[in-house]
Amino acid sequence: MTLDDSSLQKYGFIKRETLGSINIDPLQTGGLLTEAARQTLVEWGDGYSVCDFCGGILDQIKKPPIHDFVHKALPEFLGCDEARVTNGARESKFAVMHSMGKPGDWIVLDGLAHYSSYVAAERAGLNVKVVPHAGSPEYYLDPEGYGTAIEEVTKESGRPPVLALVTYPDGSYGNIPDAEKIASVCHEYDVPLLLNGAYCVGRMPVSAKEIGADFIVGSGHKSMAASGPVGVLGVSEEYAPIVFRKSIYSKVKEVELLGCTARGATVMTMIASFPEVVKRVSNWDQEVENARWFSARLEDMGFIQRGQKPHSHDLMFFEAPGFYEISQKVKKGRYFLYKELKERNIHGIKSGLTKYFKLSTFGLGKEKLGVVADSFEEILKKYENI
Amino acid sequence: MTLDDSSLQKYGFIKRETLGSINIDPLQTGGLLTEAARQTLVEWGDGYSVCDFCGGILDQIKKPPIHDFVHKALPEFLGCDEARVTNGARESKFAVMHSMGKPGDWIVLDGLAHYSSYVAAERAGLNVKVVPHAGSPEYYLDPEGYGTAIEEVTKESGRPPVLALVTYPDGSYGNIPDAEKIASVCHEYDVPLLLNGAYCVGRMPVSAKEIGADFIVGSGHKSMAASGPVGVLGVSEEYAPIVFRKSIYSKVKEVELLGCTARGATVMTMIASFPEVVKRVSNWDQEVENARWFSARLEDMGFIQRGQKPHSHDLMFFEAPGFYEISQKVKKGRYFLYKELKERNIHGIKSGLTKYFKLSTFGLGKEKLGVVADSFEEILKKYENI
Ligand SMILES: Cc1ncc(COP(=O)(O)O)c(C=O)c1O
Ligand SMILES: Cc1ncc(COP(=O)(O)O)c(C=O)c1O
The missing domain is CATH 3.40.640.10 (Type I PLP-dependent aspartate aminotransferase-like (Major domain))
Structure with missing residues (x-):
């Protein structure tokens, strides 16, 4: 390749697609800038x-x-x-x-x-x-x-x-x-x-x-x-x-x-x-409470939280049989979840994962966590009779 | 110490004093963001x-x-x-x-x-x-x-x-x-x-x-x-x-x-x-020309450029007998130069240096380089009869 205008065009300023989404990737929640x-x-x-x-x-x-x-x-x-x-x-x-x-x-x-x-x-x-x-x-x-x-x-x-x-x-x-x-x-x-x-x-x-x-x-x-x-x-x-x-x-x-x-x-x-x-850091108790509340909501949907219970950290691992079952039936297979979440402006569960995934509740607060939990429920319901 | 409001006050957003100055520190000229x-x-x-x-x-x-x-x-x-x-x-x-x-x-x-x-x-x-x-x-x-x-x-x-x-x-x-x-x-x-x-x-x-x-x-x-x-x-x-x-x-x-x-x-x-x-990078010839032009101006003031001559890079080392002589006579001693340059919004020659210093002309262009050279001349003249 030569470094001419056409090959250089893809560099320079690049938009960040995930900016502004609700990001539950454990890598990302604690690194959001103030x-x-x-x-x-x-x-x-x-x-x-x-x-x-x-x-x-x-x-x-x-x-x-x-x-x-x-x-x-x-x-x-x-x-x-x-x-x-x-x-x-x-x-x-x-x-x-x-x-x-x-x-x-x-x-x-x-x-x-x-x-x-x-x-x-x-x-x-x-x-x-x-x-x-x-x-x-x-x-x-x-x-x-x-x-x-x-x-x-x-x-x-x-x-x-x-x-x-x-x-x-x-x-x-x-x-x-x-x-x-x-x-x-x-x-x-x-x-x-x-x-x-x-x-x-x-x-x-x-x-x-x-x-x-x-x-x-x-x-x-x-x-x-x-x-x-x-x-x-x-x-x-x-x-x-x-x-x-x-x-x-x-x-x-x-x-x-x-x-x-x-x-x-x-x-x-x-x-x-x-x-x-x-x-x-001094508000950590509230973060733990949020994590537990979120975990409880997901368990109500039939998900299983692995690891310590009750949990004492925002990073949690879930088994999600409901999502896995859907992935076995739908056309898009295991990519349906990523797509459904993307449509709802939620990022952070790796594309292709449905049965097991980790996520973080850190810094999101109850309101956004509620949006995530509601979205999970919605998605489960949407594919209920497939 | 305890991490309370008063001890934390000095952190947070901090202004950068040198922002907007003409910076001729070799560490800084090529790292200015686009x-x-x-x-x-x-x-x-x-x-x-x-x-x-x-x-x-x-x-x-x-x-x-x-x-x-x-x-x-x-x-x-x-x-x-x-x-x-x-x-x-x-x-x-x-x-x-x-x-x-x-x-x-x-x-x-x-x-x-x-x-x-x-x-x-x-x-x-x-x-x-x-x-x-x-x-x-x-x-x-x-x-x-x-x-x-x-x-x-x-x-x-x-x-x-x-x-x-x-x-x-x-x-x-x-x-x-x-x-x-x-x-x-x-x-x-x-x-x-x-x-x-x-x-x-x-x-x-x-x-x-x-x-x-x-x-x-x-x-x-x-x-x-x-x-x-x-x-x-x-x-x-x-x-x-x-x-x-x-x-x-x-x-x-x-x-x-x-x-x-x-x-x-x-x-x-x-x-x-x-x-x-x-x-x-493709304009490098112009940068070399600027460096040589600047070097020639400083040599006209009695400074001596050490290293390769004619020079082929923007980083240059000078011996400045004129500045050194002043430092021997003035009250503020060897800090006069830093202060005089600071007043002229020029940064990058380490505080306390007068006899020998390095600098870089990279990316400054003839106009700003002219300001620097003129300032050097002015300073020499200002202390001429001290
Ligand atoms: C437990 C753990 N330790 C260390 C690291 C690495 O952190 P860093 O990128 O700061 O090297 C990670 C990153 O994912 C991690 O999860
Ligand atoms: C010649 C030379 N090599 C290497 C370095 C180090 O560069 P970096 O900060 O990228 O490690 C410097 C920094 O001053 C340098 O002048």
Whole structure:
């Protein structure tokens, strides 16, 4: 191809089709920008905007107040000693794994861990031992499983794992494991624990210290109303010198962060949304109530909510026999649901899914959730006699 | 601290002081957003916006046309076989170094390499051998130096370096080294070459293939009018299976990219600006002419331009004896220049510098460059008889 006017035509400004729809995709509900963040994007959008007043260390920039955000507000928010802004939850996890282990070492992951935890471990050359969950319908994670996994690794490889990780909550069922117990089990074996809070930091109250986690990871674009890619990483005093070690070449640059991470608008949108994020976290009880109310409405339609019950998170997994039956009968087959929802301006259940799907109720409020539940009912009714 | 209204007050939306100034900071001139990119930020700003239509592989998203951008337009633009969008130039470099070497291996860097090349090598556990430059005033980089460095590494460590890197141009003097010759020297020893084009991709015409480079790296927020952090990575057919290897856990996810990279607005701003970026690259001759014209004006004031002469890039390094003399005499000392420029709405020479500084003329056009040169003259004159 040549890069001429005709081949370039499809680039430039592109409209976003899903803008303005009710989006129940768990990836999307916590990343909706606040108005302050939206204004910030335009103000700070240019390239290296935040670097105009940088003396060489991104997180030391005083104006805008990146320093205070990273070194005062974030540690308080995460309940940790030292914090940094990264390019995302997976980048935070990789930084920790890559600092704590060397190729050939082992790491312990929960059976519901996100793929990015596996891929981060793989990139760092670490072997993975999985703590199994109990399977359907609850997918319960037994904290004692961490002890067993640690012992197995030690027996098989001759040394304990360099790190354990728990997904809090997981991205499939929205289950909140007993992280406090897991931390204490891991610490019995002197294994540090990383709390993957991609779905909690910015949504629900959490404190690494209260849980006893040595590391805490969050995702800005997933749960902190920030424009991605951006994430956070909190580390305890004990491990901060390892993870945030300085370069032998440039004494102000942190090796694991490659010198700088969110060097532009992304960190500024995180800062812009932060006051509202702090506020919404304190309203978490209402979010849980909404999730339960929504779940109950779907169960009334014959759907089955998998995972913890009663549920304590906005991310939920449903089995929907009613939708599945329709998909077996109608012409468009399994795409009917996506189409029906699209017509109702609802987005977020992957095209082609009918029998099992996950969704999130976060930030939607009862009114929009009511529209979604009503739509589900309408669709079931529409195809009742097919 | 507690996160209450008073401590949170400093976050939220923050004004950007330098907005609207004439910015001659080399970090900033190529990262100014186009109007299309600015609109795109608002349209695609929310969290994981681009993931609404993702089937599991970011660079395969058809709508918006990320697939075509990454797999058709970018390889053509970079002159390479395979391309990806990353979180920045340093992240691209680290991905290559981390795939090509293992801890303890060696890499060869040019003497003008950016700190992030060193830090990326350090993070990957690689040792660094430097090809020296000839020092002041030209900082010439002899391509044969790569042969010497490669031979030294082989002799000292028992095996050749896993990679050589050349900064094209470098970030201090804006020198354009003879990369074609360097590639052929490296290839004589079967050492692959990475072209760090943070200051060329998106500004000037470049082709990895024409140069003979095996890898090419660019920075979206620095030189492609994109909102960061975002970068590009081009790889030859030969090395693509190594750098873009898939995960053993998730067969669609690329390990070195941790599954996904620019999962949000950043890639969309790069796509938005791309047509204009292609166009501006074809106007590069005019940019070089502007740089030379500006340099000549400064030399008329008794300043000395260091680095290649005549210069072939917008990034230039100056020695300014006139400013230095003033700084020795005035009360505010070395901060006078920053202050005088600020009063004239000119930003980008670091506060406190007077004797030596770098700047960039990119995209400013003769009119604004004239304002800058006139301001320099005015300032010199103002303090003439002090
Ligand atoms: C549980 C969990 N952890 C981590 C991630 C990755 O987040 P990020 O995009 O910030 O790397 C996700 C994303 O889907 C997730 O669901
Ligand atoms: C020569 C050079 N290479 C690489 C970089 C890093 O670019 P990025 O921020 O995209 O990692 C810079 C940034 O200043 C640079 O000057």
